[in-house]
Amino acid sequence: MSDGGYDKAVNAIDRLARVLAVLYVHYLGDAELGMKAEHLNRCGFSNTEIAQILGSTPNSIGVALHHARQQRPKKQAKQKSRTKGKK
Numbered sequence: 001m002s003d004g005g006y007d008k009a010v011n012a013i014d015r016l017a018r019v020l021a022v023l024y025v026h027y028l029g030d031a032e033l034g035m036k037a038e039h040l041n042r043c044g045f046s047n048t049e050i051a052q053i054l055g056s057t058p059n060s061i062g063v064a065l066h067h068a069r070q071q072r073p074k075k076q077a078k079q080k081s082r083t084k085g086k087k
Helices: 003-028 033-042 047-054 058-086
Strands: none
Touching (some): 033 047, 047 058
16 A cells, blocks of 8 residues: 555544544533543543544543542442442
8 A cells, every 4th residue: 555545544544533432422412521531531532632522622631531530439439338238
């Protein structure tokens, strides 16, 4: 494959990934920014890319990811304590 053909293929794949990301965000609906950002981050998108997809700034995405990660262990601990009481 020529360099021009390779570049076109890479650009097409990049556009496809962005379209799928936008569809995924739409699927998440009214979820908070941190949750959407966390899902996109798990898909391999950087803070800058996530910010472009969600119409935000990379800094606010970083803060949202930080808060989402801080809240996750608390939620898991609450769920574990609830299931222990049901036994």
